[in-house]
Amino acid sequence: MHTLLPFLLAMIAAIVLLNMWAVKLKIAYPILLVVAGLLISFIPGLPVVKIDPDLIFFLFLPPLLFEAAWSISFKEMKKWWRIIGSFAFLVVFFTALSVALVSNHFIPGFTIALGFLLGGIVSPPDAVSTGAITKFVKIPRSTSAILEGESLLNDASSLIIFRFALVAVGTGQFIWQEATLNFLWMVGGGAGIGLLLAWLFVQAHKRLPTDAPSDIALTLIEPYFMYWIAEQLHSSGVLAVVSGGLFMSAKRLIFLNSTSRIKGYSVWESFVFILNGIVFLIIGLQLPEIVAGLRSEGIPLSTAIGYGLLVTGVLIAARMISAYAALIATLIFRPIATPHASSKRRRWLMPLLLGWTGMRGVVSLAAALAIPVSLSGQAFPHRDLILFITFVVILLTLLVQGLTLPYLIQRTHFFDDIFSEKKEELARKSIKHGLKQHVYKTLKNKYDNELNGHAVMEKFLKHWEERTDASDDSWMNEKTKSIFIELLESQRKYLSELNKDPAIDEELIRHQLYQIDLEEERLKIM
Structure with missing residues (x-):
């Protein structure tokens, strides 16, 4: 503990300094954090950062999702719900299916179940990365609302795929009827549990003689309660936090006074910033241990990098195809719901932009680290390879797409006549x-x-x-x-x-x- 505590404090200090440097360079801080974590991991004598796979979701996801639900415009989500829904569910499933088929064909020993497991891990784009990158360029509210809304819901859909694939890997079978019922319960039950608990929390804030510190303390533990209770009932903890967060966000003027809202905003901003920073640093810090695991499996590093490049290409291609398919379907069935564009050329370029915003990050890392080390007394098949491919996907999408997205928007002047x-x-x-x-x-x-x-x-x-x-x-x-x-x-x-x-x-x-x-x-x- 005496060795780990100074290291954790140094991590937080590094996060703050790297964020300041990122602002000066006008690049997204997750990019610098991942690269810094990778470089730090090669310093000899540093303690190995290990997180219990059973706790990775519970520690990081609930507060990150809760804060995102409070920040998003629910009005804009309702306005663009068709596009958001298609990207959050259909596109995630199509992406996971594409990854499963390609990995099953090209990676030796990869079953369809393992492919879906990998697809569920790497399919959801990261809201933090996208938000950090797009803050340096001006994009229309409709586009940012679509990206934010998608990121809230696709986490839930991808983790549902991840859970079913994990069961299929462990049991060697997949029963569609049972899976369908479980899926309906996870979606409907998760949303219902979140709304019920959120209503109870709102009543507690209104009826109890709380002040600003107690209000803020309650909001910090509420997402953990939502997530834990939903998971105990075998439902989706992610959907519970998202639905509960959206409900409480809409009621914030009713159950929180001005003091709680102002102080709570600052507390949550700092808290989420530190959590995100730690996760992105951990992404880089995990690489040496993952590489060591690859060597123990006898997989050459160059081969593993090739698999990572392949999966990254599949992800980008699947998102591009899905973006254009969504536009075509919208033009055919609901032309009035198509996002505004000043010309046909720019309308057809819009999916290119949406497709290029698929940076991966926190959720993908959390899901990969949550894979159990052993299964039925034996080592989980290809766990280190899945972790390495996930790391390559996160690194490449952050560096390639993350660094080029602002340049692409600025050079093409895509939104100049939309945003004023x-x-x-x-x-x-x-x-x-x-x-x-x-x-x-x-x-x-x-x-x-x-x-x-x-x-x-x-x-x-x-x-x-x-x-x-x-x-x-x-x-x-x-x-x-x-x-x-x-x-x-x-x-x-x-x-x-x-x-x-x-x-x-x-x-x-x-x-x-x-x-x-x-x-x-x-x-x-x-």
């Missing part, structure tokens, strides 16, 4: 103008008598969004403070109603709600 800073600024001004009108009407209708002869209130009526600190704090008595806080709550309701408009970007609404929370906190300390 001027358009976004006009939308922001429109929301602020609507808020001003809403505040003015509320003040005139409810507090007309208090306004007369009160200079500060009159000034607030005219310039509420631009007011400055007064030299004399005596004007802020309990009456005016209660009015101001009531106005802020009224603004939240106004923005919540405004968010129902499909044309309004939810990110702008959330930004304005965050500003209102900050304003309320400023009033509380006066």
Whole structure:
């Protein structure tokens, strides 16, 4: 423990420094972390980082998925649910099937079951990598919503494939009828369990006399409860966390006060950043041990690299084919649901972009490490080869696709006429103008008598969004403070109603709600 603790602290320090360097270089920090982990692993004398395969999912996935569900725009998910659903389920299955067939044909000793196991591991693109890479370029909200929504659901579908394939490898048989029933229970039961627990957690937050620290502490343990209970009932813990997180995200204004929301945002941002950083470093640190396992199996390193290149090519090709198939199907059956493009050429280039965003990362590593070391008293077949192929896939997709994606978007000017800073600024001004009108009407209708002869209130009526600190704090008595806080709550309701408009970007609404929370906190300390 005394040896491992300094190493873990050094890992966190390295994550912070590498992230700062990545921001300066304008590249995604997962790329630097993986490469750094690989380089660090060759330093002699470092302790070997080993994680119990039974705990890898439970330690990392629940909070990462929970935070992603809170961050995504559910409104955009509903808008693009057909594309998101096809990528999250059909594309994942098609990708896993492609990997299974190719690996069964080209890799000696690989059965179809092992191929599906590998396919389930490497099929889901990583949301963290995609988000970290696309933050340096501007893409439309519809595209980012599709990528974020897909990443939430494809984790569940790929892990379901992984679980069934693991059973098939262990038993040597696959019963379709039983698998179908199990699949329905895992999907429906997982979502239902997550929603039920989320409702109970919301009630607990509302009814218990919690403060900001206790609210934040509860949100940190809630995804673990959702995941664990669903898994104990042999359902999908991933879907439970995703569905529960989406439900609680939609209710955040009801059961969390402004203090809990502001402080919780900072805590969760730091917590998830550290978790992601540790996982990506572990990806690099695991390589020497995996290579040693390959040598024990008698597989040459060059041969294993060739298998990794083959599987990576299959993944990219399968995603490209799926992206174009999804566009064609949408144009035929639901042309109105096709993402906007300024020309036919750009519409047909859109799947190329979606296909090139398939970077792999946290979930693939977690699934690969979760493969049991032994099966029925014997070593799990080709475990080290599967781990090595997964590592090659993660490394190649991060380096090749991750480094070229921003360059591809910038060089092709693909979104220049779709994304407009001027358009976004006009939308922001429109929301602020609507808020001003809403505040003015509320003040005139409810507090007309208090306004007369009160200079500060009159000034607030005219310039509420631009007011400055007064030299004399005596004007802020309990009456005016209660009015101001009531106005802020009224603004939240106004923005919540405004968010129902499909044309309004939810990110702008959330930004304005965050500003209102900050304003309320400023009033509380006066």
